[in-house]
Amino acid sequence: MIPEIGHFALILALCVAIVQGSLPIYGAAVGNSALMAVAKPAARAQFLLVLIAFCSLGYAFAEKDFSVLYVAATSNSQLPLHYRLAAIWGAHEGSLLLWTFILTLWMFAVTLFSKHLPETMRSRILGVMGLVSVGFLLFMLTVSNPFERLIPAAPDGRDLNPLLQDPGMVIHPPMLYMGYVGFSVAFAFAIAALLGGNLDAAWARWSRPWTTVAWCFLTVGIAMGSGWAYYELGWGGWWFWDPVENASFMPWLAGTALIHSLAVTDKRGGFKVWTVLLAIMAFSLSLLGTFLVRSGVLTSVHAFATDPKRGLFILMFLAVVIGGSLALYAWRAPRVGLGGSFSMVSREGMLLANNVLLIAAMGSVLLGTLYPLFLDALDLGKISVGPPYFDSVFAPLMAPAIFLMGVGPLAQWKKADLPDLARRLKWALGVSVVTALVLPFVMGKWTPLLSLGLLLAIWIVTTAVVTLRERLAHVTGDNFSDRMGAVSRSYWGMLLAHVGVAVFIVGVTMVKGFETESDVRMNVGETATIGGYTFRFDGTQDVVGPNYTAARGTFHVSRDGRDTTILYPEKRRYPVQNQVMTEAAIDPGLLRDLYVSLGEPLEDGAWSVRLYHKPFVDWIWGGCLIMALGGALAISDRRYRLARRKQEPAVAPSTRPARRKVA
Amino acid sequence: MKPRHKRFVFIGLGLLALGVATVLVLNAFQSNLVFFFTPTQVASGEVPQGRSFRIGGMIEDGSLVRDSDGLTVHFIVTDTAKRVPVTYKGILPDLFKEGKGAVAQGQLGADGTFVASEVLAKHDENYMPPEAAEALAKAKASGAQESKSLIVPESKKDSL
Numbered sequence: 088m089i090p091e092i093g094h095f096a097l098i099l100a101l102c103v104a105i106v107q108g109s110l111p112i113y114g115a116a117v118g119n120s121a122l123m124a125v126a127k128p129a130a131r132a133q134f135l136l137v138l139i140a141f142c143s144l145g146y147a148f149a150e151k152d153f154s155v156l157y158v159a160a161t162s163n164s165q166l167p168l169h170y171r172l173a174a175i176w177g178a179h180e181g182s183l184l185l186w187t188f189i190l191t192l193w194m195f196a197v198t199l200f201s202k203h204l205p206e207t208m209r210s211r212i213l214g215v216m217g218l219v220s221v222g223f224l225l226f227m228l229t230v231s232n233p234f235e236r237l238i239p240a241a242p243d244g245r246d247l248n249p250l251l252q253d254p255g256m257v258i259h260p261p262m263l264y265m266g267y268v269g270f271s272v273a274f275a276f277a278i279a280a281l282l283g284g285n286l287d288a289a290w291a292r293w294s295r296p297w298t299t300v301a302w303c304f305l306t307v308g309i310a311m312g313s314g315w316a317y318y319e320l321g322w323g324g325w326w327f328w329d330p331v332e333n334a335s336f337m338p339w340l341a342g343t344a345l346i347h348s349l350a351v352t353d354k355r356g357g358f359k360v361w362t363v364l365l366a367i368m369a370f371s372l373s374l375l376g377t378f379l380v381r382s383g384v385l386t387s388v389h390a391f392a393t394d395p396k397r398g399l400f401i402l403m404f405l406a407v408v409i410g411g412s413l414a415l416y417a418w419r420a421p422r423v424g425l426g427g428s429f430s431m432v433s434r435e436g437m438l439l440a441n442n443v444l445l446i447a448a449m450g451s452v453l454l455g456t457l458y459p460l461f462l463d464a465l466d467l468g469k470i471s472v473g474p475p476y477f478d479s480v481f482a483p484l485m486a487p488a489i490f491l492m493g494v495g496p497l498a499q500w501k502k503a504d505l506p507d508l509a510r511r512l513k514w515a516l517g518v519s520v521v522t523a524l525v526l527p528f529v530m531g532k533w534t535p536l537l538s539l540g541l542l543l544a545i546w547i548v549t550t551a552v553v554t555l556r557e558r559l560a561h562v563t564g565d566n567f568s569d570r571m572g573a574v575s576r577s578y579w580g581m582l583l584a585h586v587g588v589a590v591f592i593v594g595v596t597m598v599k600g601f602e603t604e605s606d607v608r609m610n611v612g613e614t615a616t617i618g619g620y621t622f623r624f625d626g627t628q629d630v631v632g633p634n635y636t637a638a639r640g641t642f643h644v645s646r647d648g649r650d651t652t653i654l655y656p657e658k659r660r661y662p663v664q665n666q667v668m669t670e671a672a673i674d675p676g677l678l679r680d681l682y683v684s685l686g687e688p689l690e691d692g693a694w695s696v697r698l699y700h701k702p703f704v705d706w707i708w709g710g711c712l713i714m715a716l717g718g719a720l721a722i723s724d725r726r727y728r729l730a731r732r733k734q735e736p737a738v739a740p741s742t743r744p745a746r747r748k749v750a
Numbered sequence: 751m752k753p754r755h756k757r758f759v760f761i762g763l764g765l766l767a768l769g770v771a772t773v774l775v776l777n778a779f780q781s782n783l784v785f786f787f788t789p790t791q792v793a794s795g796e797v798p799q800g801r802s803f804r805i806g807g808m809i810e811d812g813s814l815v816r817d818s819d820g821l822t823v824h825f826i827v828t829d830t831a832k833r834v835p836v837t838y839k840g841i842l843p844d845l846f847k848e849g850k851g852a853v854a855q856g857q858l859g860a861d862g863t864f865v866a867s868e869v870l871a872k873h874d875e876n877y878m879p880p881e882a883a884e885a886l887a888k889a890k891a892s893g894a895q896e897s898k899s900l901i902v903p904e905s906k907k908d909s910l
Contacts, residue, residue: 321844431756431757431760443764447768447771451775451779454775454779455779458779468785468786469785469786469804469884470783470784470785470786471783471784471786471804472779472782472783472784473782473783473784473802475778475782476778476779476781476782476783479778479782480774480775480778480779483771483774484771606821606839606840606841607821608819608820608821666844666845667844667845668844669844684841686841686842687841687842689816689820693820695820695821695841697841
C-alpha cells in the first residue's frame with residue numbers, strides 16, 4: 088500500500104510540476120499576477136508530494152518490503168538499517184528520486200528566501216525549475232519507476248553492492264546531488280533573466296549566494312567521493328580521471344568560473360552575457376553528468392544497468408534543455424547587454440583570463456571523457472583516454488590560473504597598473520620562489536613539478552597575506568581585532584577558499600612527489616619497511632560481521648623501534664552476492680597516511696600485501712573542505728542578508744554601453 | 751599605442767595562446783589514447799608494437815599460475831577463439847576470477863606474452879566489462895568456434 092502512495096504522489100507531483108512550469112511563466116509574460124502567484128504554492132506542494140514519495144520508498148526499505156522490485160534489487164534482510172536507507176540511492180531509480188527530491192528541496196528554499204525578488208522574476212525562476220522537474224518526473228514515471236512491484240515478492244533481496252556498504256555511501260551522493268541540482272537555481276535565474284531581458288547587478292547579487300551554496304556542496308561531494316575511493320577501493324588512489332569523476336568535475340570547473348564571473352557582474356555590471364552562458368553550462372554539465380553516470384554508457388564503478396530506453400530519454404531531455412536554453416540565449420542575449428568596458432590589465436581582465444582557463448580545462452576534460460563514447464557510438468573502435476592525458480593537460484592550464492589567483496584580488500577594477508602590482512607583490516614572489524627552490528632540497532628530493540607545486544601553493548598564501556595586509560590598512564578601526572572584524576565576510580571567504588586551493592596543491596604535490604608504495608608477499612612474522620615505517624605482519628584471523636565474513640590481518644607498525652600503531656585490514660566476503668571486498672586499514676595523520684590492504688592469501692598463512700606511505704594526502708581533502716568553508720563564509724556576508732531585509736534595489740554601477748564583446 | 755591597437759595586440763596574444771594550448775592538448779590527447787583489441791586481433795597481429803593497449807575477454811579456467819614470489823601471476827585471456835597469455839606483477843583486483851571477464855592494459859612482449867601494467871576487473875560477478883563482452887561476442891559472431899554461454903548483464907540488475 089505504502090509504495091502505491093509513493094507512486095501516486097509522484098504522479099500528482101508531475102501534474103503540479105506541469106502547472107508550475109507553464110502558468111507562472113505565461114503569467115510573467117503577460118503581466119497577470121494571479122497566474123504568477125501560482126508558482127509559490129505549486130512549488131511547495133510539489134516539494135511535499137515528492138517528500139511523501141521519498142519517505143514511502145524509505146519506508147519500503149526500512150520494512151524490507153521485497154515485493155518492491157527496487158528494494159529487492161538493492162537491499163537484503165541482513166543489511167543494517169542505515170545502509171538499507173542509503174540503498175534508496177544505491178541504484179538508478181532511487182538516485183533519480185533523490186535528484187528530483189533535492190530539486191524540489193531547492194525550489195522550496197527559493198520560495199522561502201525570495202521575498203525580495205520582483206514577482207515576475209520569482210515566478211519565472213520557479214517556472215523554469217518546474218519544467219526541469221517535469222522532465223525528471225516524466226522520466227521516473229515512464230521508464231524508471233522506483234515503486235515497481237515484484238509479484239510474487241522475492242523471499243529476500245539481492246543486497247546492496249558491498250562496495251557501497253560504507254558510511255561514504257550514506258553521505259556522498261546526497262552532497263554531490265545537492266551541488267549538481269543546486270546549479271539548477273543559477274540556471275533558472277539565468278533563464279529567467281533571459282526571458283525578462285533584464286540582467287543587472289541586482290540579478291547577480293541575488294544569484295550569487297545560491298550559486299555559491301551549490302558550489303560548496305559540490306566541492307564537498309567531490310572531495311568525499313575522492314576520499315571514499317581512496318579508502319574503499321583499496322588501490323590508494325584518490326583520483327583516477329574516471330569518466331564518472333570527470334562528470335562531477337566538469338560542472339565544478341564551470342561552477343567555479345561562474346562564481347567568479349558573477350562577482351564581476353555583481354560588482355561592476357560586466358561579463359553579463361558570459362555569466363548567463365556559464366550558468367547554462369554549469370547546469371547542462373550537471374545534467375550531462377547524470378546522463379553519463381546513470382545511463383550505463385560508461386564502464387565504471389558507478390555504471391548501473393544499461394537500458395537503452397533510459398539512455399534515449401535522458402539524451403532527448405538533455406537535447407531539449409541544452410538546445411532550448413542555448414537557443415533562448417542566442418535569441419535574447421543581445422538584449423541583455425555586455426556590461427562595462429575595462430582594460431585588459433585589471434581585476435576584470437584577470438578574472439576573465441581565469442574564466443577562460445577554467446573553461447579550457449573543462450573542455451579538455453570533456454574531450455577526454457566524451458571522445459571514447461563518440462568513437463564507440465559510431466562503431467569506430469573502443470579506446471580509452473589514459474590518466475596521463477589529463478595530468479599533462481591539466482597542470483599547464485591550471486598553473487597560470489593559479490598565478491592569476493594571487494594577483495587578481497590585488498588588482499584594481501577597471502584598470503590596474505602592472506609596475507605597481509609588481510612592486511606590491513615583489514616580496515611575495517621572492518619568498519615563494521626561494522622557498523619553492525629550497526624546500527624540496529631540505530626534504531631530500533628535487534623535481535621540477537615538486538618546485539612548481541610548492542611555488543604555486545606558497546604564492547597563493549603569501550599573496551593572500553599581502554592582500555589582507557593592504558585591506559586592513561584601508562579599513563578603519565581602533566585596534567587590530569576591530570579592523571579584522573571590519574573586513575567583510577565575503578572577503579574572508581574569498582581568501583579562505585583561495586588558501587584551501589593552496590592546501591590542496593600542497594597535498595597533491597607532496598603525495599605525487601614523495602609517496603611510496605610496495606606490493607609484497609609477507610609471511611607471518613615477516614617485516615617490510617616503507618617510508619621509514621616498519622610493518623610487521625602478525626597473521627590473519629577470521630571475523631564475522633553483520634552480513635559478511637572476513638579475514639582480518641594484524642600489522643604492527645613501528646618507526647625507529649617505537650610502536651606507531653596497529654592496523655587491521657580486512658578481506659571481506661559478502662555471501663549474498665558472493666563478492667569479495669578489500670577493506671583497507673589506514674592510520675591517518677596530518678603529515679602522512681599509512682595504508683595497508685590485503686591482496687590474496689598465499690600458502691602457509693602468507694598474504695600478498697599492499698603497503699603505502701602517503702605524505703600529506705589528507706591535505707587534499709582538507710583543502711577542499713577549506714574551499715567549501717570559504718564559500719560558506721562568503722554567503723554569510725551582511726550584504727546578502729541586508730539585501731534580503733531591506734529589499735533594497737541594488738544600485739547598478741553606471742555602465743557605459745560596451746564597445747567590446749567580452750564573452 | 752592607441753587603446754585600439756593595444757586591444758588588437760591582446761586579442762592576437764589571446765588567440766596565439768589559445769592556438770598553442772589547443773596544439774598541446776591535442777598532442778597530449780593523441781599520445782595517450784589507449785586502444786582496445788580482442789585476443790583474435792592480437793593473434794592476427796593487428797596490435798601496435800611498443801605501445802600500450804588494452805585487451806579484454808574471459809580469463810580461461812585453470813590458467814591462473816602464481817610465481818613463487820607470490821606477486822607475479824600468469825593467466826590466459828580468451829575470446830573463445832584465440833588465447834593470449836598475460837603476465838602481471840602486483841595485486842589483482844577483488845573481482846578477478848577465472849571464468850570471468852577482465853580487461854588488461856599493457857604491452858605485447860616479443861614472445862607474444864602480454865605484459866600487463868594494470869588489470870581491471872572492477873565489476874560484480876554477474877557482469878562482464880563491455881569490452882570483454884564485445885570481444886567474446888565478436889569471436890562468436892565470426893563463427894570461429896562453438897563457444898560456451900556467456901555471462902552478460904541481465905537488465906534490471908545493477909552492476910558495478
